[in-house]
Amino acid sequence: MTVEPKITPELVAKHGLTPDEYERIKSILKREPNFTELGIFSVMWSEHCSYKNSRKELRKFPTTGDRVLVKAGEENAGVIDIGDGWAIAFKMESHNHPSAVEPFQGAATGVGGIIRDIFTMGARPVFSLNSLRFGPITGDSPNVKTNRRLFAGVVSGISHYGNCIGIPTIGGEVYFDESYDGNPLVNVFNLGILKHEQIARGAAKGVGNPVFYVGAETGRDGLAGAAFASRDLTEESKEDRPAVQVGDPFREKLLLEACLELLATDAVAGIQDMGAAGLTCSTCETASRGGTGVEIDLAKVPQRETGMTPYETMLSESQERMLIIVKKGHEKTVCDIFAKWDLPYAEVGVVKDDGMMRVLNHGQVVAEIPARQLADEAPLYDREAKAGATPPQLDLAKLAEGDNHAALLSLLAHPSIASKNWVYRQYDHTVRAGTVVVPGSDSAVFLVREANKLLAATSDCNGLYCALDPRQGARIAIAEGARNLACAGAMPLAVTDNLNFGNPHKPENFWQLRESVEGLAEGCRAFDVPVTGGNVSLYNESPAGAIDPTPTVGMVGIIEEERHVTSSYFKAAGDAIILIGGFGDELGASHYLKVVHGQKIGPVPKLDFARERATHDALRALIKSRFVKSAHDLSEGGLAVALAESTLAHPNPPPQPLGATIEINAPGLRVDQLLFNETQGRIVITAKPTDVGPILLLLEMRGIPAHRIGTVGGDMFKVTANGAHVGWSIAELRTAWYDSIANAMNA
Template sequence: MNEPAITPEIIAKHGLTPDEYERIQKILGRDPNFTELGVFSVMWSEHCSYKNSKPELRKFPTTGDTVLVKAGEENAGVIDVGDGWAVAFKMESHNHPSAVEPFQGAATGVGGIIRDIFTMGARPVFNLNSLRFGDIRGDSAEARTNRRLFAGVVSGIAHYGNCIGIPTIGGEVYFDESYSGNPLVNVFCLGVLKHEEIARGAASGIGNPVFYVGAETGRDGLAGAAFASRDLTEESKQDRPAVQVGDPFREKLLLEACLELLASGCVAGIQDMGAAGLTCSTCETASRGGTGVEIDLALVPKRETGMTPYETLLSESQERMLVIVKKGQEDSVRQIFEKWDLPYAEIGTVKDDGFMRVKENGVTVVEIPARSLADEAPIYNREVSEKNLPAPFDAATLPETDVTAALVALMSHPSLASKRWVWRQYDHMVRLGATVLPGSDAAVFIVREANKILAATSDCNAIYCRLDPREGAKVAVAEAARNLACSGAVPLAVTDNLNFGNPHKPENFLMLREAVEGLAEACREFNTPVTGGNVSLYNESPNGTIDPTPTVGMVGQIADIKHVTTQAFKAAGDVILLLGQLGDEIGGSHYLKVVHGQKAGLPPRLDYATEKALHNGVREIIRKGLVQSAHDLSEGGIAVAVAESSLSAKPALGASIDLGPTGLRPDVALFNESQSRIIVSVTSDNAAEAESVLKSLGVPVQRIGTVNSTGTLQIAADGKSYSWQLSDLETAWGETIGKLME
């Protein structure tokens, strides 16, 4: 074979260091050939091996009474939800591909996370996403690029989810200059299954045949895992072959075929061909099973001629699966694949020697110990810089602002404005399970086959994490749990997506370590084990490094349909209660950023006992049937939260709020982001009982106003009154993103 000679330049181009290359030579007892170098390159990339982050990930709590499949064991974790039913869920990123080709990058990200779920034997039932882009306002070239990326990503997500028939029922979208040139596309999928249906990704059974099924292999997505493990540069535009092309209709066939196949009892092991394609699925199944796998690339279905072994192994063409079949069941497997009109081939056999052995027309082109690839990549403990937190922010240094104008500015900022332009493109009603439409604190979905009500949310305040990554990560977990509590749910478990910059920079690795330790601590406090997730490093562009963004996806369960609660006010005359203290922490707030152009100060501090008491309190009054609406106070503080509850009502309902004597500047009182706060509305008949229950549970509560039908929002504090027309706030909040994207 005419392969390129391996030179120091070729080694470096594959993202391998001289020390790593020397380690490869010792493993093999010889020099690798070019194809083997490519195999090591993708499997030892950060994207596949987590070689820079694995020591940090070991800090997460991963066990619990409900955990059926732990983080790292399989493609996704699995959690018991009772009565023999379970859920499999996970979050993944497709950041770099989406920066280069937003539509296909986002679409194939959705396809990949869906495959991770049905590979577990679960039927996918809904998706969420967490998206971050640069500023989309203005006419600069950068703003136009950010709008193009935003439009492309949303279209790609909508296309794939809508075509395959899996609803996208919630998520979040933020806009900040740190993401210009490097958007974040984090996608989440949840599926349901019975305990006995859990599938494993191990190549078990010596002599069992290995089948390839799904789309034919092409040159798209070539070495995508390695592409995702380096910084984005201007030259990244030339990496379009590292961006896959998705086919949701083919994936639908693959999904149904795999679920039927798993139910047939013919399968000994199954693995998605995700990052690193055939390479990862072959060596990972062998390593998990303590076996070896031998395949012949000449048997692999291909859609392009003249593909080399290097290209075939490293291709990340979508909608493909590797299946270990129980010997003697081959004909049954073929019948299922033919029924679903899927390309397939028997391409190899499970061996007993522990090797990943790849042949081309019978000639061996790769022979590597499987564990060396899948589980024994080099692990690094990167250097960290000294921790240096900002000083608390002194609000007295801020110039006086017009509070009335400030609320309009906050409501119209794309990060806080309504995301209806986004979710109207998603078919969130397919399967008829979405009982809470996108836009409330948490998505709620009824799984009718299991008679279970699930709630899910994704959360992260990256400004907090930039200023104090440990505290910001703790708040991300707390806010996710608070959002679930506002919906009536008890949290079950967490998946996360750790989005950070180049780990070789000590300041970046410090942020990663601090954030992981904050997440781990908070997950232990809220009894939400981490079931898995994704690490996406090297999120840098010529514009700089992104703000650290450890996104938290949390799933909860609601016991009774009567407990499902939304953030929208329900009726004029209802009493509005503030649960928790008014607060005074302005550091790291969206008010500082939007109105004063500053990311500064310490973000708000989190007290676990106070936060957990708040969650228990709001769930208790929901269970007692006392709550009309519940909404957590987060970005923008109490003024934004009340405005959102007003505008979420259909038709909109106003509110009259009186915070009484606060002793604070008006802007601090209205826009601070102190934690552990929720506003609820209750009928006037239930107000006293709700207050009594909350006080008995140690939750501070005060009546702050009433819901009205006057078409206005009025807020008074310290004898000063402010008023807004709901029609003006609706224009600012509801129409901003749509107008920007016209």
């Protein structure tokens, strides 16, 4: 018989609980907790599960709207109406800490977890995105080899899980910066489709209803993973490999189909994924949501390892498992379906009326905790917030203007800007035959055949902006997401987010979190998009320091008709090139400064929400009038990079290159300032020459500056800026842009 360790202050601290929190636990229980109960409180009151350091800030987000069917925080994912009785469930989650320790399994199980969040809602998952951050994979950084290993492992893990389960990964983003050395960010997004009446709930309803465990057997992998994700990464974190889960996408595919088949019957009263905190979270959360209690016996739980203790069984985060509250009398339905899909299942407990989460082992009580106080009443903190030192600001007079020909090649070759084909070629984006705009454009576009709806999706965040001005950086993340959707012809519907920050106990880090949340909230209100849910990932720090604040935004939009779908790359020689939004002049916080001059300095570009929204509305009007052949937003690298990408990004390059001849005149601006500034709210479109007049007239009537700046065609990208001439062959641009990441990974 296993002897449980004695509860000591040292053991309490090792579980990530403060003395005050331990006293609160004793007050709730009216006694000392045993070892299993201590572990249960440890994971449920971790930041990862309780958001105890961030929940008060998250209340600032707008979460309601005419299309909202399930609000943020109510269930595993929010649900948005898309018309004709159809709805979408989508969410973004992180698996940062596990991926830093074991990149393949960390990323793979992150994908598996977000997929379960979606089909737990009763939705069929139809596509995924991801947003990734790593330290440099080029240059002379001492961590280059480690960063390449992490990058390769994460991409391989994502592709393995998504490809095997048959859900396409159709878009995303990847950035590289020194701040992510040793602490990569792996944010994964999934979206599913369902009818309104198919929405499933995660509440333990119906006293006397049986509780079923279904899916993979429980093992010792992922032990206390939620607590592991709620502390800083250190040199000793490699010892936390047992906290990293191991995924089986083939088992998850069976689980997905079995659960959706079961949800189509009248047998289910409630369903909950066993994600972070495993059995602990699923039992106490379903009981809390239902206002009931749940009693389970661990002796009935399918296990793949012998001799597991109650502590291990309750805290295991083994993957591909679900807890289902079954309507009494429908037990055979559950057994028949899961036997058909060759999945383990067991009736492990019952819904009670006492509000307790009661855990038995062979009939003996090993944990007994009030469910609501465990799941919903973790201590909430107001952390000290303090702005750090004012970042250095650009003095343009002291910035030497270098070789603009070389500068563009350097920008295109930088892994943050270079083609991500090395990544997305590993993903199956064609499975389900719904991908309309393939990876590499501003937004992914997917035809959901079940509902005959065209959805666009994007993930966005410029960590450099957020490091220099977190509120403005977050505002821009929302604006860029909406701009990317507009470039695809889509109207934004809603937002999910993944807030990645350092240790919240450090006032500068918490100030970054607070400012970012307020910036995101401002942006969501400006574009009238509710937040449907998301994730907070704190303690993203390595011994070298905290990451740049990275409040990643996942935004989904809808396109009314297939003829409105627009992609970013040039379509035909002779097309006119039009710049919407003006020439701009803001070089601060630009990738040009970072890549070419080695400076991460401000100021961050300004943002006018009203003008931005007017620009998006005007672009959609032009697209609906069938004037626009391509549309590409200006972001990292400014005008020169956007134009170069438009010449290069065609997924099936035509026999003859589609270069461009550009002429721009903006007296008083330097050439590098014209080419590489990142002033917001700008878009490059192409159109037939005969349509230029109506386009410029419509934009003028709406008060939006626009200029015809060139023509598509030829095997050169030639620019005349304020009388200065600079040119590149399409071949040299493609070599710099297309092969950069592959060359780095093969070095």
